[in-house]
Amino acid sequence: MDRHIMQQIKDSPIQILQKIYGYNQFRGKQLEIINNVITGKNVFVLMPTGSGKSICYQIPALCRNGIGIIISPLIALMQDQVNALKELGIKAAAINSSISYRDILNTQAKMKNGQIDLIYVAPERVITPQFIDLLHNSPISLFAIDEAHCISQWGHDFRSSYQKLTVLSLEFPEIPRLALTATADNATRKDIIEKLNLKDGEIFIEGFDRPNINYSIIEQNSAKQQILKFIQDKHFNDSGIVYCSSRKKTEDLTKFLCQKGFNALTYHAGMPDNHRFQNQNLFLKSEKVIMVATIAFGMGIDKPDVRFVVHLNIPKNIESYYQETGRAGRDGLPSNALMVYGTNDVVLQRNFIYGSNADESQKFIEHQKLNALLGLCETTKCRRQVILEYFGDKCSQCNNCDTCLTQQDSYDGTIAAQKAVSCVYRTGQRFGIGYIIDVLLGKEDGKIFRFNHNRISTYGIGKEFKEREWKSILRQLIAQNLFSVDITGFGGLKITSEGFRFIKEKKTVYLRRYIIKDKIKVKKVSKPSVVSSAFNGRETALFNLLKSKRMQLAMEQNVPPYVIFHDRALREMVLEKPKSLDEFAKISGVGENKLRKYGRAFMDIILNDLEQV
Numbered sequence: 001m002d003r004h005i006m007q008q009i010k011d012s013p014i015q016i017l018q019k020i021y022g023y024n025q026f027r028g029k030q031l032e033i034i035n036n037v038i039t040g041k042n043v044f045v046l047m048p049t050g051s052g053k054s055i056c057y058q059i060p061a062l063c064r065n066g067i068g069i070i071i072s073p074l075i076a077l078m079q080d081q082v083n084a085l086k087e088l089g090i091k092a093a094a095i096n097s098s099i100s101y102r103d104i105l106n107t108q109a110k111m112k113n114g115q116i117d118l119i120y121v122a123p124e125r126v127i128t129p130q131f132i133d134l135l136h137n138s139p140i141s142l143f144a145i146d147e148a149h150c151i152s153q154w155g156h157d158f159r160s161s162y163q164k165l166t167v168l169s170l171e172f173p174e175i176p177r178l179a180l181t182a183t184a185d186n187a188t189r190k191d192i193i194e195k196l197n198l199k200d201g202e203i204f205i206e207g208f209d210r211p212n213i214n215y216s217i218i219e220q221n222s223a224k225q226q227i228l229k230f231i232q233d234k235h236f237n238d239s240g241i242v243y244c245s246s247r248k249k250t251e252d253l254t255k256f257l258c259q260k261g262f263n264a265l266t267y268h269a270g271m272p273d274n275h276r277f278q279n280q281n282l283f284l285k286s287e288k289v290i291m292v293a294t295i296a297f298g299m300g301i302d303k304p305d306v307r308f309v310v311h312l313n314i315p316k317n318i319e320s321y322y323q324e325t326g327r328a329g330r331d332g333l334p335s336n337a338l339m340v341y342g343t344n345d346v347v348l349q350r351n352f353i354y355g356s357n358a359d360e361s362q363k364f365i366e367h368q369k370l371n372a373l374l375g376l377c378e379t380t381k382c383r384r385q386v387i388l389e390y391f392g393d394k395c396s397q398c399n400n401c402d403t404c405l406t407q408q409d410s411y412d413g414t415i416a417a418q419k420a421v422s423c424v425y426r427t428g429q430r431f432g433i434g435y436i437i438d439v440l441l442g443k444e445d446g447k448i449f450r451f452n453h454n455r456i457s458t459y460g461i462g463k464e465f466k467e468r469e470w471k472s473i474l475r476q477l478i479a480q481n482l483f484s485v486d487i488t489g490f491g492g493l494k495i496t497s498e499g500f501r502f503i504k505e506k507k508t509v510y511l512r513r514y515i516i517k518d519k520i521k522v523k524k525v526s527k528p529s530v531v532s533s534a535f536n537g538r539e540t541a542l543f544n545l546l547k548s549k550r551m552q553l554a555m556e557q558n559v560p561p562y563v564i565f566h567d568r569a570l571r572e573m574v575l576e577k578p579k580s581l582d583e584f585a586k587i588s589g590v591g592e593n594k595l596r597k598y599g600r601a602f603m604d605i606i607l608n609d610l611e612q613v
């Protein structure tokens with residue numbers, strides 16, 4: 001049939017969205033992006049996690065003739081993506097090393113005949129001559145390059161095979177290319193556009209804000225207990241991720257959380273591959289599971305119902321922090337990001353930068369980025385404002401972070417800072433935080449006597465603050481760059497040029513007041529999940545029944561539960577209580593295929609509940 005006529009009889013993007021995906025309307029710039037690709041234009045898409053980038057290439061692939069080739073970095077996650085599409089009734093497949101040769105041959109034959117809608121493939125395979133050959137012999141509708149920031153050495157997930165994707169524009173200049181990412185600074189954007197040859201294309205950049213995520217940053221006093229309390233109080237029934245700075249810490253914390261009755265798993269790069277994949281799979285396919293991981297975990301994880309992300313130690317910089325916390329709440333429902341940080345972390349990160357193989361200018365950049373992160377930790381401003389401003393974006397006070405939601409008590413800390421700077425100066429700028437505090441508090445300590453520091457003018461002049469308060473003050477002064485930490489030795493504090501200026505120019509500093517809390521008491525209470533917290537008792541019971549049905553179906557098909565229905569859809573079922581299949585079809589996320597496959601099973605549960613009124 002003539003290509004033009006074929007295209008005319010295909011459904012329009014909105015019809016596909018409604019019929020196949022079961023969503024009512026496009027979000028943000030989705031439709032504009034889709035229309036550009038349908039007309040054959042190249043596009044670059046920078047949109048936050050959870051904003052719906054996948055639909056931007058899936059729908060054009062369904063509207064255009066031929067197969068959409070999706071280049072995706074993680075083989076381990078391709079099958080889940082394919083399964084999710086199959087659940088919608090879309091003909092999708094993956095080609096990678098985990099798939100049998102027979103299945104690959106079968107898929108390749110289907111490609112040549114145009115009997116498939118979407119193919120997922122890793123960049124390493126796409127660029128091989130054999131695959132290029134296969135592409136030349138198949139009808140191709142578009143190339144989507146997911147996680148496109150991997151192309152750039154500036155980005156944090158550089159992958160050399162991504163750079164070779166330049167071949168696509170040379171071999172298939174007529175076929176539209178979409179580059180998609182949630183994270184790319186200016187240099188990375190330039191790299192993506194250049195390497196994929198998108199100069200003539202359209203650029204879509206959407207704000208970075210993730211309004212459904214609540215941001216909190218607290219000072220560390222007993223990290224394990226703080227995390228336990230957070231999970232007990234807010235996420236007793238939820239799935240989440242806890243990031244730790246070392247493999248050992250992930251193992252310790254997993255053990256601790258399991259002892260406390262949680263279903264916690266470990267993930268780090270030192271584990272055997274099969275164990276790692278098994279844990280990743282369990283995380284994706286189970287409910288109420290906590291992944292305790294190093295930053296090796298997370299890229300490409302599109303589990304929509306991750307309700308919390310905790311950082312047990314400070315991350316590398318604001319970019320990493322935002323990307324890692326961005327894994328919470330992809331479904332748009334309320335989620336929490338908590339960071340627990342202490343001074344040791346700062347020293348550790350500084351040491352890490354200092355000891356890396358990077359050249360001096362790169363190290364300087366990394367130190368600056370760490371300073372910006374510390375600024376975020378110690379700010380008395382809205383956290384979201386600080387984060388978004390860092391990315392060149394703006395927002396008004398968010399009312400969904402700890403500084404907006406709790407009264408932030410800041411005070412004029414000039415005198416305390418003067419005492420601290422003076423004490424560091426008089427002790428020779430070579431002692432660490434603990435020693436400086438001992439001198440300020442006038443402790444009777446052998447070491448102090450040995451160095452005669454009980455004779456200096458700053459000995460005992462800081463008794464108005466307790467030890468923990470001084471720790472907070474010194475950390476804030478490091479964050480405000482009055483002190484640097486000598487990372488070549490034993491963490492001695494040095495006064496920076498800013499610190500000397502502070503004294504000389506009689507500047508003022510404001511500090512966040514440290515509130516001493518009594519020992520944390522963790523109560524064993526089962527709180528409802530964030531998702532169901534607005535439900536009454538009967539609604540909670542119905543929600544749980546729907547979840548069990550979803551789990552049963554998911555297990556039967558060996559797919560993650562969210563592939564059947566998202567929490568969001570179950571929540572809507574509870575609140576809307578559809579009385580017929582027609583009404584059920586109106587629930588967001590119920591497309592034609594899912595209605596046919598699951599409508600009856602879920603409606604039976606809802607009708608049963610309605611009858612019991």
Ligand code: ADP
Nearest residue numbers: 023025026027048049050051052053054055304
């Ligand atoms: P991203 O790749 O940008 O992180 P996804 O493509 O995974 O985001 O989409 C996040 C979630 O939002 C998915 O569950 C997706 O089905 C859903 N979604 C996407 N577009 C829409 C829409 N127009 N209406 C409702 N839900 C949508």
